[in-house]
Amino acid sequence: MTTIRIKAKERAGIVDVKSLMKHPMETGLRKDKDGNIIPPHFIQEIVAENNGAVVFSGSFNTSISKDPYLSFQYSGKKGDKLTLSWTDNQGQKESSTVDVG
């Protein structure tokens, strides 16, 4: 089960992507009940590939909200395979692929 939810819909040659990535996005500025700093844990890199070609990429900082939402649009068609991947500051990775509808 992937923790990335993606909706990709094509209209007039443009694919509209809406995605939600489950992630705590800890800033490293918060403290727990005992006053200890909660270490930063956040997504740093996002890459979107359509049939293996990069169509969108980006970097997040700690000011992106918990469970990041990301939406963008690119040229594509129905049936294309869209893969969205992220890497966080602790080296964890997650990836999900959907068919463009």
Next chain:
Amino acid sequence: MDRRGALKVLGLAGSALTALVGLPKLAMASWAKTAFEARSGADALQGLYGGNATTPSDAVKLKAPDIAENGAVVPIEVETDMDAESIAILIEKNPSPLAGSFDLPAGTKALVKTRVRMGETTNVTAVVKSGGKLYTATKEVKVTIGGCGG
């Protein structure tokens, strides 16, 4: 070929393979540490784009709420009709102002929507890189409850 020679050839082939496989990965791991850890918007842009001269432009469309009741989740939308290579979002009063940067290959629309945190009422600036120049749009968002915890 003696054993030593064979090993040498193997070693060379190995490093060539590493170079081939390793390079694209290096190119992807591009989180710009100096830019994202910068304490001012100007330093962040310097670190990200190698320059921080910006021009305000009506062609940069920034959508953000006038008032954010919850600073933890503030929807931000940046769009432009310009031929853009990159989009960045700055939140002036956050400890690290650069919230995100996005690269747009040819065929990708100059449009990004996401949700950000802000600790207090602050200016949000959308930066669009087009033709090697930086264009901006700025809007103040009033925050009633800060979103950075503490």
